Amino acid sequence: MQLDPSLKEELERELLLRLKRIEGQVRGIARMIQDGRSCGEIVLQLAAVKAAINQVAVNTLVCHLAEALTSAMAQGRDPKASVAEFVELFRKFA
Template structure:
């Protein structure tokens, strides 16, 4: 990924936030906290990862697909297929 430094910083910040959430979830499990509270935190961490995934997809579309517009037909088709497959994977969850 050739993300801009601003985009990269934003993605790293989101990942660090999710990392903290996951550590907190592990503590909750270790402390035998209420299952509903743990599930709520798992959902929040999942949404955080989805946010990162959407950010990466945005960067891919903005940079890789636009750049592929000037490339060969087969390269464009490959990049479009990659984007399509990534969108399908995101939509499944």
């Protein structure tokens, strides 16, 4: 069993929209570097991109956990294994 298809589609749309915004931000940072903008301004934009990427990752991790737990419970398995796998995946991200 997985997440409700409409919720998953909505999450996918949201994530893709965020990634397109991040893509635009990264192109903007490249232009800033080419234009000789100050390092301070560039670092601020890099921090914004980093925060945006973290949000994409957190939302993706939440989706993964929900799917793993739902699947484990539907199959009558102990959800502890799913939680342990999630923690390992989270550690790789963090």
